[in-house]
Amino acid sequence: MKTTPDERLRELERRAHDEMARIEALCAGWPTLGDEDRDDLHSVVICGAGLSGLSIAFALKRRGIRSVHVIDQSEEGREGPWITCARMQTLRSPKYLSGPDLGIPSLTLRSWYEALNGADAWEVLDKIGREDWMAYLIWFRRTVGIDVENDTTLSSINQAEGGLALTLSKGDGTSRTVTCRQLVMATGIDGCGGPRIPTMVKALPKSIWTHSNEPIPIDFLKGRDVAILGGGTSSFDWAVAALETGAREVT
Structure with missing residues (x-):
């Protein structure tokens, strides 16, 4: 019976969850100090939800660190440069390089691409298109359960008891302060401090x-x-x- 791409993706997601369960990829959470359920307190805040930010967030989940908060200044689905400022038609990296999957076969780019287009299409593919790469990252994020607070900018960092106090500003002009024990800057190109213009x-x-x-x-x-x-x-x-x-x- 012929299946649709959506049906094949749902089956791939089921398989990915089964693989993660079989190897205990998402181990039990670390013991907390009793206040980790506060909305304004996080073990780790990751600034940036591109490839690096998502990979780090998944790696932390695999090590039992659950209180991880990911923010990104872009709207949902436009994180990173791939469908915003990037102009190349494909990624420069070979298609077979491992990505954010961290060794889970059904989370690989190849599994995602074959579920949508078939194994023959993967064989003849040279390099992955940047729009397809963005679609894969969105699928990956949803499948492994990484929540991202979009339209959010890290506007200040200050010392706080036991960690850092971060001011998070929203696109509507509102802001709030959260506390974290560790901050990861995964800001990619923007981390260079801005465009260099003569x-x-x-x-x-x-x-x-x-x-x-x-x-x-x-x-x-x-x-x-x-x-x-x-x-x-x-x-x-x-x-x-x-x-x-x-x-x-x-x-």
């Missing part, structure tokens, strides 16, 4: 320049001569994307 470029009207980290459509480059300052991976991604969108010339 002074001579800043002096130009914003309408004629952009930074490669800006999550904007680039169809405004159609028919234009484009100059790219920098020779890293993002430079070539933007060059290709600009030509594909109809730029007249890219230097």
Whole structure:
């Protein structure tokens, strides 16, 4: 009987939960001090819900650390660069590299991709598309039970008794303070402190320049001569994307 992709994914999730149960992947929680059920107290807060943040959160769950709170400034499903500012069509990493699955076969990218598209499609696949990678991470997060507080920014860090006091700010302007024993910064590109823009470029009207980290459509480059300052991976991604969108010339 032919099954749908959704049905195959549900079966894969069931299999993943069974595999985790068989190897005690999610061991019993560590003893607490009696106040771990407070909403404003966490063993660990992870700032960033991209690949690193999700992998760390899953690793902590596997070690019995349950009071882990993950935050991300982006809206749900747009964490990380893959469908926001990234311009390449596929990931640069080979498809067979292990990801956040941490050794659970049914949580691998391959299992997810084959459940959706079949084993033959995986065999002919060169590298995974960035949109597919984002969809896989969303599925992974849901399957292993990692909750993320989206639209949330870490705006200040202060010392507190037994750990750190963190001010979390929401997109609607509200904020609250939570306490944690450990803080993990998994902020990826944003952790570098912000875009590096030469002074001579800043002096130009914003309408004629952009930074490669800006999550904007680039169809405004159609028919234009484009100059790219920098020779890293993002430079070539933007060059290709600009030509594909109809730029007249890219230097």
